[in-house]
Amino acid sequence: MTTARAAGILLAKELRLEFRARELLNATIVFALVVVVLFSFSFDPTSAESRRLGPGLLWIAFLFAGSLMLHPSFGREQANQTLDALRMAPISPFALLLGKMLANFLFLSAAEVILVPVFAVLYNVSLAGVVGRLAIVLAMGTAGLCITGTVFSAIAAHARMRELLLPLLLLPILAPLLIAAVEATASLFAERPVIDTTWLAILAGFDIVFLTASWLLSDFLLEE
Amino acid sequence: MARRVPITLVVAALMFVAGYAALFIAPDERTMHEIQRIFYFHLGSWTAMFTALSVAFVANIGWLLTRKPRWDWLGVSSVEVGVVSCTSGLITGVLWGKPAWGIWWTWDARLTTCFILWLLYISYLILRGLLDEPQRRATLSAVFGIFAFLDAPLVYASNRLWRGQHPSPVIFGGPDSALDPRMGKVLVVCMIAMLGVMLIVLVDRYRLERMRHELDELRVEAESRSASAGPALTSATKS
Numbered sequence: 450m451t452t453a454r455a456a457g458i459l460l461a462k463e464l465r466l467e468f469r470a471r472e473l474l475n476a477t478i479v480f481a482l483v484v485v486v487l488f489s490f491s492f493d494p495t496s497a498e499s500r501r502l503g504p505g506l507l508w509i510a511f512l513f514a515g516s517l518m519l520h521p522s523f524g525r526e527q528a529n530q531t532l533d534a535l536r537m538a539p540i541s542p543f544a545l546l547l548g549k550m551l552a553n554f555l556f557l558s559a560a561e562v563i564l565v566p567v568f569a570v571l572y573n574v575s576l577a578g579v580v581g582r583l584a585i586v587l588a589m590g591t592a593g594l595c596i597t598g599t600v601f602s603a604i605a606a607h608a609r610m611r612e613l614l615l616p617l618l619l620l621p622i623l624a625p626l627l628i629a630a631v632e633a634t635a636s637l638f639a640e641r642p643v644i645d646t647t648w649l650a651i652l653a654g655f656d657i658v659f660l661t662a663s664w665l666l667s668d669f670l671l672e673e
Numbered sequence: 674m675a676r677r678v679p680i681t682l683v684v685a686a687l688m689f690v691a692g693y694a695a696l697f698i699a700p701d702e703r704t705m706h707e708i709q710r711i712f713y714f715h716l717g718s719w720t721a722m723f724t725a726l727s728v729a730f731v732a733n734i735g736w737l738l739t740r741k742p743r744w745d746w747l748g749v750s751s752v753e754v755g756v757v758s759c760t761s762g763l764i765t766g767v768l769w770g771k772p773a774w775g776i777w778w779t780w781d782a783r784l785t786t787c788f789i790l791w792l793l794y795i796s797y798l799i800l801r802g803l804l805d806e807p808q809r810r811a812t813l814s815a816v817f818g819i820f821a822f823l824d825a826p827l828v829y830a831s832n833r834l835w836r837g838q839h840p841s842p843v844i845f846g847g848p849d850s851a852l853d854p855r856m857g858k859v860l861v862v863c864m865i866a867m868l869g870v871m872l873i874v875l876v877d878r879y880r881l882e883r884m885r886h887e888l889d890e891l892r893v894e895a896e897s898r899s900a901s902a903g904p905a906l907t908s909a910t911k912s
Binding site: 597600601604607608610614617618621622624625629632647648651654655659662669 | 737785789792793796799800803804805806809812813815816817819820821823824827828830831832834835
């Protein structure tokens with residue numbers, strides 16, 4: 450079976466699980482909303498300030514929500530040793546990883562689709578005219594978050610205190626992604642929105658470097 | 674083992690010479706004067722850190738490709754030594770930053786990169802502490818170590834574009850950098866001395882890791898022997 454086909458089947462399995470339980474997406478969205486609301490209490494920004502602070506807040510909320518949401522990706526395979534069953538399947542380990550990355554990407558993107566308009570209303574940011582460009586920035590940032598996050602979820606699943614460990618491993622490595630995504634989003638929220646290709650290049654670099662690394666290291670990551 | 678004492682003495686003497694040279698031989702700096710003398714140890718710490726973390730990166734790959742335990746011992750030893758060097762670099766930098774820039778800390782590319790590296794490699798050590806099974810600990814921490822090392826250039830590039838306050842390199846900085854040749858010589862002595870200290874600690878840490886490994890193996894062997902000797906003996910040794 451080709452890697453793409455195997456990854457597609459695993460993606461369908463992850464989506465089916467989520468549609469039946471509907472636990473991950475709801476919790477993620479509400480958690481991100483809580484971060485946005487708490488931020489407003491702790492800084493009480495004026496509308497000019499929220500234009501400046503908004504992109505950072507938005508990405509911090511996504512990163513925190515993502516680092517919590519990604520844990521069950523491999524964590525819930527532990528309960529009934531289903532990961533062992535998946536490993537016995539005649540597919541490449543990278544297909545297994547890729548299926549989960551795609552599923553996480555779709556979950557987090559779905560959460561963002563709901564969160565970004567809410568954020569725009571709460572912080573008086575106009576999205577008119579930048580939706581398409583914003584989608585590119587969001588997609589590239591979310592991809593990097595899900596690539597590294599899925600790999601680290603597989604690492605953390607074998608450790609003690611894994612819920613705490615995943616954000617600890619994941620958040621520092623996302624520093625370049627956070628800077629690039631925030632700056633790219635900020636230039637879209639500016640008075641005269643522009644898309645900054647320098648930051649898109651950093652985001653693309655992040656995605657490519659870590660996707661390649663996960664492809665090369667997937668055999669070691671998922672070995673028994 | 675027999676060579677250990679003379680080597681340690683040589684490095685200690687070199688360190689003494691380096692300290693003396695940095696404080697008394699190196700010429701006075703034009704704008705910062707005495708404060709600038711911390712620079713010789715500041716750069717020495719970073720040299721030691723980058724060497725140690727590069728060794729760790731090679732060791733991580735070495736473990737994944739060969740599965741020889743010595744690569745794992747080298748990996749964890751060099752990360753620990755690298756974190757200590759990084760801490761020393763950060764502290765000397767903060768001490769220098771206050772009088773030279775008027776602030777302890779700034780979110781400049783180099784400072785941020787080293788701080789993020791420090792956090793990443795501390796996470797590596799925490800991760801190792803939370804993985805119980807030795808084989809898996811070695812493999813998963815090696816994968817994380819490779820990811821952490823790959824992140825360094827990205828952190829640097831993104832911070833470089835974001836803002837820059839740290840002075841650009843004067844050493845090897847081109848023809849107009851106008852460095853007093855004596856400064857260059859003192860710097861080389863300091864860098865070699867600090868690398869020497871780093872290597873001695875690294876070798877000792879590596880030996881400690883090997884001994885731990887041997888101890889674990891002996892313990893497993895002792896347990897399997899007492900188990901095969903019969904249930905009566907096992908319960909006696911356990912109580």
